Amino acid sequence: MSFLSIEPIRLLLYLVGIGAFVGANAAYLVLAERKIAGRIQRRPGPNEAGYGGWMQPFADVLKLFVKQIMVPPGADALLYRLAPLMVMAPPLICLVTVPYGETLVARNINVGLLLVFSLGSVNVMALMLGGWASRNKYAVISAARVVSQNVAYEIPMLLVVITLLMITGTMDLNEIVRQQAGGFWHWNILFLKANLLMPVTFVIFFICMLAELNRAPFDMAEAESELVAGAFTEYGGMGFGVFFMAEYSNIVVGCSLATVLFFGGWQSPVPIALLSGPLWGPLWFLLKLYALVFTVMWIRWTFPRTQFYGLLNLSWKILIPISLFTLLLTSVQLKVF
Amino acid sequence: MESQVDTSKIVQFAKLEDVLALGRAYSLWPLTFGLACCAIEMMAVGMARWDLARFGAEVFRPSPRQADLMIVAGTVNKKMAPAIKLLYDQMLEPKWVIALGNCAISGGPFVYPGQYAVVEGVDQLFPVDVYVPGCPPRPEALIEGILKLEEKMTGKRRFPVAKLQE
């Protein structure tokens, strides 16, 4: 333990660890998505590259790495190259504050929640810049959509988070998890004492998360049948690969956050000593995380895409009023009880 | 294009090249691009019964920048020829082309003396790697075409070829 307490080494270790975690997640979630899509569509999915297709991500990444690198004529070369970097950085930084276990957290910041949300917006900016810089009409339309979509969905999401902040009283993610100890009925999603509509609040959070992640049924940015490939239309090779990986890394971040905020993070669902402890913590966390990730993919392969204005209507006319109401309800209930 | 020096003759990384070829062969992303009848069979290959995904090639990309493989599925006519040439040029190197069906190979049933509309073979526009004959070819034929392309890239055959017993 003394070795780990040396700050630079600890930082380095965690950097490598998080890098590996993000990389492995991005690579294998792509494979998982293809396998899940195959399962839903009654076909095997990739299974020729290695046993059961486990080498498939390596093949894809290898191929993308050695594709020709080019900047499309007329594009803003600097921003065009910068956008993939900008899109990949936020998930890497966000995962620093996420507690995988009681002690397994890279850097516990007491305003972790704030950090995650402020960095989440950089992602949007990257998509916008990428779309704008590549000088393609589809990409520009997509960039405009991304921005208005994220502006619309940031609001109900933050309202939900304010609701949670009123309940927990802290922005420290690890502290939020600690408060949910003692079985699944103590998790925030079922914390009806503070808010009778807590499950509804989670649904709002989840919908907003899907929209912020640009995932189906809200994948307006990469609306394949309308905008070809949206903001990434002009990206090829690894530039596209990074966008692709960032999408999955962001899913991991979003689902981690949902796990921490609503599903008790590394807490065991039943308060038995046998099933909780430092070793069980990460396991429970990953279990909850991947259940949510699976739900995200399940939704993508089941539902058609919404209209763009339908999406905005959903946010401004339905989600924001409801989330405001839950906020009000929470404050009343906290005052009364 | 012709005047360029073939760099692979000067510098060679044998093993690395093998690995890269393997990576490319297992991750052929085709361009979403159907022209005519053969496009339906091309779609059928991606469907559950044949499932191109097994070979990692089901990621149909709508943008030419992200695609490795152009499957010319159908008749190319003279109005379409500039557009298809542009699409080929927009694809990033390395790229491959499969001419699917008789129309893409030679103009197929639409060629007769005095025809005015059809390009007689897509290889008049850009180089073609694998020709898959048929009108339209069966989905198995397209899978065989993709396996042939992989064989061309890696030098190894993925599945043993069934031999007729004497």
Place this chain on the structure above:
Amino acid sequence: MKPTIEQLSAAFSDLVGTRTDTAPAAPAPVQAVDHKRKGYDFDATVASPQVVPAAEILDRLGFALDAVTGVDWIARQEMEIVYDFFHPETSLRVVVRTRVPRDNPELSTISSVFPGANWHERETHDFFGIRFLGHPNLAPLLLPEDADFHPLRKDYQP
């Protein structure tokens, strides 16, 4: 409102009867034909200036535009333009045909009556070089944008 053959005959007889030009008269310009044998019920041959009034009659009777096409009668140095109409509620099928000289094929468009004729006439112009006067946009439709040939003419050589 379901039109009948008699109604059509009456309307077209008036039309053909009022013509003043000296176009070559077909044997029976307006006649009912056997659907079983020909595939249509009513066949009207009109002079080329009367195509638009004919279309207006059919529009009033509730017909829908089926197709516009040409036939190149090179032996007689004539272009025949054939207009097919169907009726959405009855089985009535009407063919209106007219002929124009082959060296100067011109007649006025019916796209003001049936907007759907716009594309059909463009196609006919593509294939036969028949000019439809007053057509909003007679650019090539099926042929390349810069096409200056008319492939379905019988004397077309690529």
Place this chain on the structure above:
Amino acid sequence: MIAQKEAPSAGPSGEAPQETFVLNLGPQHPAGHGVLRVLMTMDGEWITKAEPVIGYIHRMHEKMGENRTWAKFLPNTSRIDYLSAMHYTHAFVGAVERGAGIEVPPRAEYVRVITSELNRIASHMVWWGALLSDLGGLTPFLYAFDDRELILDLFEGICGARLTYCYYRFGGLCNDVDDDFLRGARAFLKHMPPRLKLYRDLVTNNIILRKRLTGIGLISAEMCRKYGATGPVIRGSGVAYDVRKVEPYSVYPKFDFKIPVYPECDSMARYLVHMDEMEQSLRIIEQALDQIPAGPVMGKVPRVLRLPPGDYCYAVEAARGRFMVRIVSDGKDIPYRVKLRTPSFSNLSLYEEASRGMILTDALAMLGSLDLVIPDIDR
């Protein structure tokens, strides 16, 4: 692909100048279903003008008809609209039979009806999947193709082709159907209704799908008439026009079936027409299988076919609407003129007027609901 803005033009009297730009959809675009190109003049996401540019797959079918014998044109007929090849062959064969006065044996007519209706279901399945994938739901596409494969297997058994059948001949069929086909068709009749129910539960009643199609892409009955739109488009606008009923051909009058009509004029109405039509096709197939007589499948046809001079029309209800063949004969053994009146051509021609003022997303959903096959437009 290069973004270019037109000079800002002043809007109608007194409005602020509006900036519009031209979005070039296609000829290679995922929503184009092939090589349809649409030049969209856009004001933001609103379409001010959408002009389809066609001809990218023009394959000179009509010219080819003029330089080969009647029989040699048959393979072309199955390549015009490759999704409903049976109907197209039927129309051409019917026109020639009408001209030459060839009698078709009853068994052949029944088999034609059975195969045509199976082909209609297969075609609608592809349309359904393609529309859903336009709307962003990819999974139904695979389900639809699964069911379609059953039909294609049946067709493969009787004519050897999966797509371009060329199964009908002047005076009958090229092969008689065997017991395998009849058994397979009966099995398909059992298989399909539960699947259609599954699709209804899984997709048709999905709220996102309903929101995306209801009230979108209005096409009035009057517009259908003016543009000659037929098939599911006109039936989705409240007009019960179906060539099988209005202008009966083959042995269709012997069967009891309904024409699904929805008066809402929107994309959802067209969607529901397609779904109901599949059920009606199943009904027709069932009746035809019950009534099918024994006997020959080929009538008496002269060795060298020459049609008496004159023009002959034959219209069928193809999967996309009214398909008419007009042949002109001058008494020789090759046609003088073959005119193919294809439904997709007329159905697309109203798009420019119907899509004005729509949002890009909706306009593309509407384009999907029109059920287009591009080689059918370009011929």
